[in-house]
Amino acid sequence: MDATLDGDVVHVAGPARERFFDNRGYGSPDGDALDLAPVEAAHLLFRGDIDRVDGMDFRSFLTTTDCTLDFLVYKDLRDRGFYLSPARWRDDTGGADFVVYPRGDGPWDGEVEYQMRVVGERERIDADSLEETLAVVDEESEITYLGVDTPDVTGSSDTDLPTEVGGALLADRVVLWNPPSELYRQAFYGRPLDGRDADGPIQCSLLEGAYLAERGVVRVDANHAGIVDRGREVEGDRFDRRLAVYRALRERDVVPKTGFKFGSDFRTYADVDSADDLGHSEFLVRVVEAGHEFAPRDLALDVRLAHGVRKTMVFALVDGSEVEWLSLSRLTP
Amino acid sequence: MDATLDGDVVHVAGPARERFFDNRGYGSPDGDALDLAPVEAAHLLFRGDIDRVDGMDFRSFLTTTDCTLDFLVYKDLRDRGFYLSPARWRDDTGGADFVVYPRGDGPWDGEVEYQMRVVGERERIDADSLEETLAVVDEESEITYLGVDTPDVTGSSDTDLPTEVGGALLADRVVLWNPPSELYRQAFYGRPLDGRDADGPIQCSLLEGAYLAERGVVRVDANHAGIVDRGREVEGDRFDRRLAVYRALRERDVVPKTGFKFGSDFRTYADVDSADDLGHSEFLVRVVEAGHEFAPRDLALDVRLAHGVRKTMVFALVDGSEVEWLSLSRLTP
Numbered sequence: 001m002d003a004t005l006d007g008d009v010v011h012v013a014g015p016a017r018e019r020f021f022d023n024r025g026y027g028s029p030d031g032d033a034l035d036l037a038p039v040e041a042a043h044l045l046f047r048g049d050i051d052r053v054d055g056m057d058f059r060s061f062l063t064t065t066d067c068t069l070d071f072l073v074y075k076d077l078r079d080r081g082f083y084l085s086p087a088r089w090r091d092d093t094g095g096a097d098f099v100v101y102p103r104g105d106g107p108w109d110g111e112v113e114y115q116m117r118v119v120g121e122r123e124r125i126d127a128d129s130l131e132e133t134l135a136v137v138d139e140e141s142e143i144t145y146l147g148v149d150t151p152d153v154t155g156s157s158d159t160d161l162p163t164e165v166g167g168a169l170l171a172d173r174v175v176l177w178n179p180p181s182e183l184y185r186q187a188f189y190g191r192p193l194d195g196r197d198a199d200g201p202i203q204c205s206l207l208e209g210a211y212l213a214e215r216g217v218v219r220v221d222a223n224h225a226g227i228v229d230r231g232r233e234v235e236g237d238r239f240d241r242r243l244a245v246y247r248a249l250r251e252r253d254v255v256p257k258t259g260f261k262f263g264s265d266f267r268t269y270a271d272v273d274s275a276d277d278l279g280h281s282e283f284l285v286r287v288v289e290a291g292h293e294f295a296p297r298d299l300a301l302d303v304r305l306a307h308g309v310r311k312t313m314v315f316a317l318v319d320g321s322e323v324e325w326l327s328l329s330r331l332t333p
Numbered sequence: 334m335d336a337t338l339d340g341d342v343v344h345v346a347g348p349a350r351e352r353f354f355d356n357r358g359y360g361s362p363d364g365d366a367l368d369l370a371p372v373e374a375a376h377l378l379f380r381g382d383i384d385r386v387d388g389m390d391f392r393s394f395l396t397t398t399d400c401t402l403d404f405l406v407y408k409d410l411r412d413r414g415f416y417l418s419p420a421r422w423r424d425d426t427g428g429a430d431f432v433v434y435p436r437g438d439g440p441w442d443g444e445v446e447y448q449m450r451v452v453g454e455r456e457r458i459d460a461d462s463l464e465e466t467l468a469v470v471d472e473e474s475e476i477t478y479l480g481v482d483t484p485d486v487t488g489s490s491d492t493d494l495p496t497e498v499g500g501a502l503l504a505d506r507v508v509l510w511n512p513p514s515e516l517y518r519q520a521f522y523g524r525p526l527d528g529r530d531a532d533g534p535i536q537c538s539l540l541e542g543a544y545l546a547e548r549g550v551v552r553v554d555a556n557h558a559g560i561v562d563r564g565r566e567v568e569g570d571r572f573d574r575r576l577a578v579y580r581a582l583r584e585r586d587v588v589p590k591t592g593f594k595f596g597s598d599f600r601t602y603a604d605v606d607s608a609d610d611l612g613h614s615e616f617l618v619r620v621v622e623a624g625h626e627f628a629p630r631d632l633a634l635d636v637r638l639a640h641g642v643r644k645t646m647v648f649a650l651v652d653g654s655e656v657e658w659l660s661l662s663r664l665t666p
Contacts, residue, residue: 046527059501059508059510062503063501063503066503066504068503068504068506069504079528120505121593122505122567122568136593138591138593138594139505139506139538139539139540139591139593140523140524140536140537140538140541140590140591140593141506141524141526141536142524142591142593142594144593144594168392168396170395170396170399170401171399171401171402172453172455172472173401173472173474177392190473191473191474191475193474194379195412203473203474204473205472205473206472207472208473234455235455257473258471258472258473258475260454260469260471260472260473260475260477260629260630260633261471261475261477261633261637262633262634262637263630263631263633263634263635263637263638264634296593297593297596298596300593300594300595300596301595301596301597301634301635301638302596302634304594304595304596304638304642305596305634305637305638305641308638308641308642309637309641
């Protein structure tokens with residue numbers, strides 16, 4: 001069966017509709033004939049269901065139409081038992097390249113399983129555009145699927161806080177020499193200077209110190225402004241972004257602690273009753289500017305690590321004091 | 334017991350030598366008296382073994398001498414049962430801040446367990462200077478120890494290769510339409526276009542394509558130079574660095590495949606007999622410029638991930654065609 005290429009649409013004469021659309025979900029019907037996107041035509045050529053498009057076999061068609069990435073993802077999803085449509089045949093796709101139907105369904109049903117966006121590993125992904133499921137094709141043509149979601153960032157870690165606790169700004173940390181013990185033990189601020197004495201002095205990060213100072217809990221000679229200045233000295237703008245996220249998390253009754261050991265900004269605890277009995281932290285949070293452009297490889301690294309330690313990878317997109325939350329996770333369609 | 338601060342040395346009169354050096358490994362003896370580095374004096378103040386230094390108690394001494402980071406690491410290692418000396422009391426320390434003796438040993442013995450370098454999480458670490466064990470103090474004063482080593486990058490994955498295999502440069506990959514099956518099956522180059530047909534066409538990354546072309550194995554119309562040009566188009570200088578590392582690994586009979594899923598440049602297999610029976614890859618390799626400056630947080634991320642997937646994190650430092658190898662791993666002293 002042969003077909004013709006017209007611009008970027010491949011036409012196949014009747015009864016192509018019955019054979020390829022009605023039974024197998026390819027293309028967009030045009031009476032008994034069928035319109036195909038190049039990626040669909042490439043797949044039918046690859047399978048031998050179509051012999052040539054304008055005289056081109058699979059190899060020359062792929063070279064001419066340059067739809068290799070799309071083809072790899074399209075084929076992979078078909079191999080996994082899904083029917084899917086290129087976005088052009090749909091009007092509900094946003095930034096997606098494919099609409100993937102639930103297994104067993106097709107374009108004639110109402111359900112959509114994934115809005116899928118195809119990305120090469122060398123492309124950059126704008127944080128603000130992260131919405132659809134990502135199919136990242138790496139340099140060796142392996143595909144990693146990443147699901148994008150809105151995490152529920154709320155907790156129950158709310159504690160009455162003391163006021164006017166004296167502290168000292170020491171290099172890039174804040175030390176509280178005689179804090180009330182609930183500050184660490186219940187509210188999980190800081191870390192005992194001596195691990196064997198949870199009621200003694202505690203060291204806070206600059207973020208903890210700045211937040212506690214703005215809440216009136218901690219008083220240092222340098223004042224709140226002095227802590228923030230120190231933070232900007234050592235981290236630049238990044239400090240303001242991280243403080244905005246720290247604040248947003250605490251306001252949602254979630255306890256953020258450093259994510260350093262996991263290479264992220266924070267790990268978070270939604271329900272802290274006591275620092276002695278913390279349980280598992282749920283999220284790893286990476287703070288980025290609202291307009292940040294992700295390298296897919298960095299996303300893969302973060303998501304893989306979070307998965308390995310049974311946490312959800314969350315990105316906090318900061319625009320001034322506004323914070324938007326996104327979670328990413330590996331997905332096996 | 335009181336002490337005096339003279340410049341950056343703390344003097345304690347006799348019998349301080351007997352009490353603090355002979356029995357507990359602090360300082361550098363001066364007859365019956367003892368010289369202490371500020372960090373040692375801070376620790377003795379903290380423990381109450383010294384009352385004041387020039388009238389200063391622990392808090393004011395720490396604030397005045399600004400040795401907080403060193404103090405945190407010094408205290409942590411003491412708490413773990415080690416004796417250690419500040420570098421100034423030794424003449425064999427290179428870039429280390431502390432010399433740590435084996436448990437049970439002290440400065441009077443000949444053995445050294447760790448040369449330890451103290452780093453704040455916000456400092457940058459020059460790749461060329463990575464030699465000593467790192468004690469990274471994060472913003473919440475937790476310490477992560479990272480051991481630095483030279484990995485053994487050699488393997489046995491050597492296969493006779495065919496010549497003059499035809500291929501095509503397609504966007505950012507190279508497709509071989511009719512490769513001899515051993516190229517994938519034994520030598521583990523490329524990836525079958527159709528996973529169910531390991532003897533059919535294979536897709537190679539630009540790195541694999543460029544290396545195979547320079548070895549005369551693959552011939553494409555664009556030639557070796559065309560593949561390298563394409564690589565530089567999509568990755569800039571980074572492509573040359575990665576190609577240098579790819580080549581170095583293959584020359585050591587180690588098979589590099591993409592490390593994308595682990596967020597690194599390569600995962601490596603030392604002993605490949607067959608692509609059907611690969612076993613476990615041993616290293617994750619990240620390629621960096623020789624003069625690269627690491628953020629400690631990025632190191633923590635890489636090392637943590639590698640640990641989680643039971644691989645060794647290796648950094649390949651590239652200077653032109655020269656490659657130096659470093660491995661980093663978490664360490665619990």
